Amino acid sequence: MLRMKNVYKSYNGDGYALENINLHISPGEFVFLVGASGAGKSTFIKLIFREISADSGEIFVNGVAKSISDLSAKEVPSLRRLLGIVFQDYRLLPDRTVFENVAFAMRVTEAPKDIISHRVRHVLDLVGLSHKSDSFPNELSGGEQQRVAIARAVVNDPKLIIADEPTGNLDPETAWDIMEIFRQINEHGATVIMATHDENIVNNLNKRVITIENGHIVRDRNRGFYGE
Amino acid sequence: MGNKADSIIYFFNETMRSMWRNGVMTVASVTTAVVSVLILGIFLLLFANSHNIARYLEDSVQITVYMQDDARDDQINIIGSEIAALPGVVKVDTVDKEKAMERFKERLGSNAGILSALDDNPLPYSFDVHVDGPERVTEIIPKIQGMSYVESARYGKDVVEKLFQFTRVLRYGGIAIIILMGMGTLFIIINTIRLTVYARRREIEIMRYVGATDSFIRWPFLLEGIFIGVFGAVISALALTILYSSVIDKIRLALAFIPVLPTWPLMIWIWVALIFVGGIIGVAGSYISLSRFLRV
Ligand SMILES: Nc1ncnc2c1ncn2[C@@H]1O[C@H](COP(=O)(O)OP(=O)(O)OP(=O)(O)O)[C@@H](O)[C@H]1O
Ligand SMILES: [Mg+2]
Numbered sequence: 001m002l003r004m005k006n007v008y009k010s011y012n013g014d015g016y017a018l019e020n021i022n023l024h025i026s027p028g029e030f031v032f033l034v035g036a037s038g039a040g041k042s043t044f045i046k047l048i049f050r051e052i053s054a055d056s057g058e059i060f061v062n063g064v065a066k067s068i069s070d071l072s073a074k075e076v077p078s079l080r081r082l083l084g085i086v087f088q089d090y091r092l093l094p095d096r097t098v099f100e101n102v103a104f105a106m107r108v109t110e111a112p113k114d115i116i117s118h119r120v121r122h123v124l125d126l127v128g129l130s131h132k133s134d135s136f137p138n139e140l141s142g143g144e145q146q147r148v149a150i151a152r153a154v155v156n157d158p159k160l161i162i163a164d165e166p167t168g169n170l171d172p173e174t175a176w177d178i179m180e181i182f183r184q185i186n187e188h189g190a191t192v193i194m195a196t197h198d199e200n201i202v203n204n205l206n207k208r209v210i211t212i213e214n215g216h217i218v219r220d221r222n223r224g225f226y227g228e
Numbered sequence: 229m230g231n232k233a234d235s236i237i238y239f240f241n242e243t244m245r246s247m248w249r250n251g252v253m254t255v256a257s258v259t260t261a262v263v264s265v266l267i268l269g270i271f272l273l274l275f276a277n278s279h280n281i282a283r284y285l286e287d288s289v290q291i292t293v294y295m296q297d298d299a300r301d302d303q304i305n306i307i308g309s310e311i312a313a314l315p316g317v318v319k320v321d322t323v324d325k326e327k328a329m330e331r332f333k334e335r336l337g338s339n340a341g342i343l344s345a346l347d348d349n350p351l352p353y354s355f356d357v358h359v360d361g362p363e364r365v366t367e368i369i370p371k372i373q374g375m376s377y378v379e380s381a382r383y384g385k386d387v388v389e390k391l392f393q394f395t396r397v398l399r400y401g402g403i404a405i406i407i408l409m410g411m412g413t414l415f416i417i418i419n420t421i422r423l424t425v426y427a428r429r430r431e432i433e434i435m436r437y438v439g440a441t442d443s444f445i446r447w448p449f450l451l452e453g454i455f456i457g458v459f460g461a462v463i464s465a466l467a468l469t470i471l472y473s474s475v476i477d478k479i480r481l482a483l484a485f486i487p488v489l490p491t492w493p494l495m496i497w498i499w500v501a502l503i504f505v506g507g508i509i510g511v512a513g514s515y516i517s518l519s520r521f522l523r524v
Contacts, residue, residue: 080436080439156438
C-alpha cells in the first residue's frame with residue numbers, strides 16, 4: 001500500500017526532518033506513527049499526500065505508477081483522490097452544512113449528483129451523524145466536527161487513510177469514539193496510517209507502531225506499544 | 229446531461245453563492261468595473277468623435293476663390309468650369325453675391341440689422357473649391373491664381389494644418405489612452421479579485437486536499453470575473469448612453485458647427501465593445517489573480 005525507499009527531507013537545508021526512511025506498509029494494515037514533538041511525524045504524513053516533496057528517495061502508493069515525488073503538479077489531484085486525509089483541526093468549511101462539507105470531496109471528482117447524495121448519506125450514517133446533516137460546523141462539538149472530517153475523507157472510498165493527530169484536540173472519551181470509527185474503516189479494508197501522541201490509544205489498540213526520533217525510524221513493532 | 233451538466237450547475241451555484249456571501253466585495257468589484265469601464269467608454273466616445281471630426285475636416289478642405297468685381301457672369305462661369313476640370317478638384321460650389329450676402333447675414337445673426345444701411349452689395353462673387361486632400365491645396369492654388377478674373381484664391385492654411393496636427397494627436401493619443409485605460413482596468417480588477425480569492429483561500433486549500441484540479445477550482449472564479457466585468461460594463465454602458473445623448477443635445481444647440489456623432493448606431497458599438505472588454509478583463513483578472521494563488 002505504501003513503500004518508502006531512502007527518503008530524505010530537509011526544510012531549510014539545515015539538517016534533515018526525515019533521514020533515510022525505508023518502510024513498507026501492506027494493504028489493510030493499521031499503523032501508528034509515534035514520536036516526540038518535532039520528530040518528523042507530520043513531515044512523514046505530508047510527504048504521502050504531496051503537500052511537500054522529498055529531497056531524494058522514492059515513495060510509492062498503491063495505484064500510482066510513479067514515485068510520489070516525481071508527480072507533476074497536474075498529477076497531484078489524482079493522487080489525493082486515492083487518499084483520505086484527516087487533520088487535527090478538522091478543516092471544515094464553516095459556511096457549509098455537514099452534508100455539503102462531505103459532498104464537496106465528491107463534487108471535485110465530478111461524480112453525478114444522485115450518486116453523491118446517496119454516498120454522502122451512507123458515510124454520514126457510518127460516522128453516526130445522519131441527524132446533523134443540515135447543521136453547520138460551528139453548531140457541532142469537536143468530536144462531531146472530526147467525524148464530519150472523517151466522513152469527508154472516506155466518501156470517495158479511498159484505500160489509504162492518513163491522519164495527523166486526529167484526536168489531538170479531543171477529550172479522551174471522544175477520542176475513543178473517533179478511534180472506533182477509524183477501526184471500523186480499517187476493518188472494512190482501508191489501510192490507516194495515523195500520527196499520534198496519545199499513549200493510551202496506542203497501547204490499547206495493539207497495532208503496528210512505528211516510532212520516529214529526530215527524523216529516524218528507531219522502532220517498528222507489529223503489536224507495539226508507545227515508547228518501547 | 230449527467231456529470232458535466234451537474235458540474236456546470238454546481239459552478240453556477242458556487243459563483244452565485246460566493247458573490248452573495250462576499251456581498252461587500254462583489255459590490256466593490258462591480259463598482260470598480262463600472263468606474264473603469266465608464267472611463268474607458270468616455271475615451272472611446274471621445275475617440276470616435278475626434279476621429280469623425282478629423283474625417284470631416286479632411287473632407288471639407290476647401291479653397292475659397294474670390295472673383296474680380298468687374299467680371300461678367302459668363303466669364304465667371306467659364307472660370308468655374310476651368311477650376312472644376314483641374315485634377316484633384318472634387319466639387320465646385322458657386323457662391324454668387326446674393327448667396328454671399330445671405331451667409332453673411334446668417335453669421336451676423338441678430339446683428340444683421342446693420343446691413344440695411346447698405347444700398348449696394350459689396351460682397352464679391354466666389355467659388356468654394358473642394359479638393360480631395362490637404363496635400364493637393366499647394367499645387368492647385370497657384371493654378372487658380374493664374375486664371376483671369378481671379379482676384380485671390382485662399383485657403384486657411386495655418387488653421388487647417390493645426391487642426392490636422394490636432395486630430396492626428398487625438399487619434400494616436402486616443403488609441404494610447406484606450407490601451408492604458410484597459411490595462412489600468414485590468415490591474416484594478418486583478419487586485420479586487422485577488423481579495424476575493426484571498427478571502428476564500430481556506431476553501432481553496434481544502435478543495436486541493438480532496439483532490440480538486442486547478443481548473444475545477446478556477447471555474448467559479450472565472451465565472452465570477454465574467455459576471456463582475458459584464459455586469460459592470462452593462463451599468464456603465466447604460467450610464468454612458470444617457471449621458472452621451474444629453475451631452476450631444478446640448479452640443480447641437482450651443483456648438484452646432486461641431487459634427488458630433490448621433491447616439492445610435494454609435495452606442496450599439498460602444499455597448500458591444502464595453503461588454504466584450506468587461507468580460508475579457510473579468511476573466512483575465514480572475515485568471516491572473518488565481519494563477520498566482522494556485523502556484524504551489
Ligand atoms: N515548514 C517548515 N519549515 C521549516 N521547518 C519545518 C517545517 N515543518 C516542520 N519543520 C521542522 O521539521 C521537523 C519535524 O517537524 P514535524 O512537523 O514533522 O514534527 P512532528 O513530529 O509532527 O511534531 P508534532 O508532534 O509537534 O506535530 C521539526 O524540527 C520542525 O521544526
Ligand atoms: Mg505534527
